[in-house]
Amino acid sequence: MARPDRKIDLPVSQVRRYLEPGPIxxxxxxxxxxxxxxxxxxxxxxxxxxxxxxxxIAGGNHSFEFIRRSRECVINVPTTALADKxxxxxxxxxxxxxxxxxxxxxxxxxxxxxxxLIRECHANFxxxxxxxxxxxxxxxxxxxxxxxxxxxxxxxRETLHYTGNGIFMVSGRIIxxxxxxxxxxxxx
Amino acid sequence: MARPDRKIDLPVSQVRRYLEPGPIxxxxxxxxxxxxxxxxxxxxxxxxxxxxxxxxIAGGNHSFEFIRRSRECVINVPTTALADKxxxxxxxxxxxxxxxxxxxxxxxxxxxxxxxLIRECHANFxxxxxxxxxxxxxxxxxxxxxxxxxxxxxxxRETLHYTGNGIFMVSGRIIxxxxxxxxxxxxx
Numbered sequence: 001m002a003r004p005d006r007k008i009d010l011p012v013s014q015v016r017r018y019l020e021p022g023p024i025x026x027x028x029x030x031x032x033x034x035x036x037x038x039x040x041x042x043x044x045x046x047x048x049x050x051x052x053x054x055x056x057i058a059g060g061n062h063s064f065e066f067i068r069r070s071r072e073c074v075i076n077v078p079t080t081a082l083a084d085k086x087x088x089x090x091x092x093x094x095x096x097x098x099x100x101x102x103x104x105x106x107x108x109x110x111x112x113x114x115x116x117l118i119r120e121c122h123a124n125f126x127x128x129x130x131x132x133x134x135x136x137x138x139x140x141x142x143x144x145x146x147x148x149x150x151x152x153x154x155x156x157r158e159t160l161h162y163t164g165n166g167i168f169m170v171s172g173r174i175i176x177x178x179x180x181x182x183x184x185x186x187x188x
Numbered sequence: 189m190a191r192p193d194r195k196i197d198l199p200v201s202q203v204r205r206y207l208e209p210g211p212i213x214x215x216x217x218x219x220x221x222x223x224x225x226x227x228x229x230x231x232x233x234x235x236x237x238x239x240x241x242x243x244x245i246a247g248g249n250h251s252f253e254f255i256r257r258s259r260e261c262v263i264n265v266p267t268t269a270l271a272d273k274x275x276x277x278x279x280x281x282x283x284x285x286x287x288x289x290x291x292x293x294x295x296x297x298x299x300x301x302x303x304x305l306i307r308e309c310h311a312n313f314x315x316x317x318x319x320x321x322x323x324x325x326x327x328x329x330x331x332x333x334x335x336x337x338x339x340x341x342x343x344x345r346e347t348l349h350y351t352g353n354g355i356f357m358v359s360g361r362i363i364x365x366x367x368x369x370x371x372x373x374x375x376x
Contacts, residue, residue, distance in 0.1 A: 017352045021351055091373055156351070164205045166373075169359050176356075177271065185354075
């Protein structure tokens with residue numbers, strides 16, 4: 001049985017393996033005694049080392065001020081087992097409810113941050129704000145992943161990929177083209 | 189039979205339906221009489237209207253100067269049928285070969301740009317550089333999609349999602365959670 005609560009460290013330069021395929025993620029944050037969870041589909045890897053991830057967090061989100069002021073968050077990757085919770089989290093606001101309680105998710109202490117991890121997600125990336133330049137204009141936050149925790153197996157889990165309109169694509173089969181790659185393209 | 193060469197217009201505010209799930213894309217560009225194709229996995233939707241997409245295009249790519257100087261490119265979305273070409277394009281350089289000829293892809297005239305579309309891709313998004321602020325520091329280009337062409341069916345195609353290390357995830361089944369969404373969350 002998958003045990004998403006038992007995790008190992010992943011070198012932060014390898015978070016692209018989880019984020020580049022484009023899964024919907026759950027972003028956790030904390031401010032004072034409050035904490036929150038939001039769904040996020042607009043993110044991209046930006047660099048291997050430092051490990052940078054760029055994310056759009058719209059100003060209307062209750063999490064926006066939490067993250068802008070605390071300068072940190074956790075990017076958690078859910079599997080399809082959490083599909084209904086992901087949708088519920090995206091369609092409610094932390095201004096009204098405690099989403100951890102409401103959706104029966106377990107906050108777990110992060111190693112480097114005050115924002116909590118979500119135990120039920122198979123990967124948790126602890127992020128610190130690295131560049132705030134484009135927040136005002138585009139709600140675009142550039143984070144550095146400072147610590148990465150992943151469930152050791154299976155390597156490829158069923159993730160959710162949002163296509164708008166209430167419709168998700170679920171990750172499918174895995175194909176290798178390693179033999180066709182130049183060796184220097186396979187480092188990460 | 190799928191006819192990726194017969195396309196219809198998509199409102200540019202809806203390109204998220206194609207890009208948010210995180211497919212690997214082929215970026216075409218032109219400078220003078222030269223043209224090129226590169227693969228790109230690091231991109232994110234940033235806004236609906238104007239339709240903004242942020243992309244990392246590393247300085248080592250032959251396409252980097254084409255795009256920086258021409259201030260435009262086309263984001264083309266390939267299906268799994270093009271998997272071997274996608275890998276070949278990512279493992280070769282336009283400094284040595286004409287990738288359209290080498291990989292037997294058909295350049296097609298764009299409507300708003302000089303950069304060509306790739307006919308064999310099922311979606312083509314014509315992009316103009318909207319913000320160059322972060323190019324120098326992060327190789328991060330913010331484009332506005334000014335015209336979008338998509339094959340009308342099927343709606344969900346098998347796309348390739350890169351996980352590093354020569355391994356791709358192929359898009360899988362489609363699930364709807366429309367019934368669980370607040371109506372105002374379903375606009376796009």
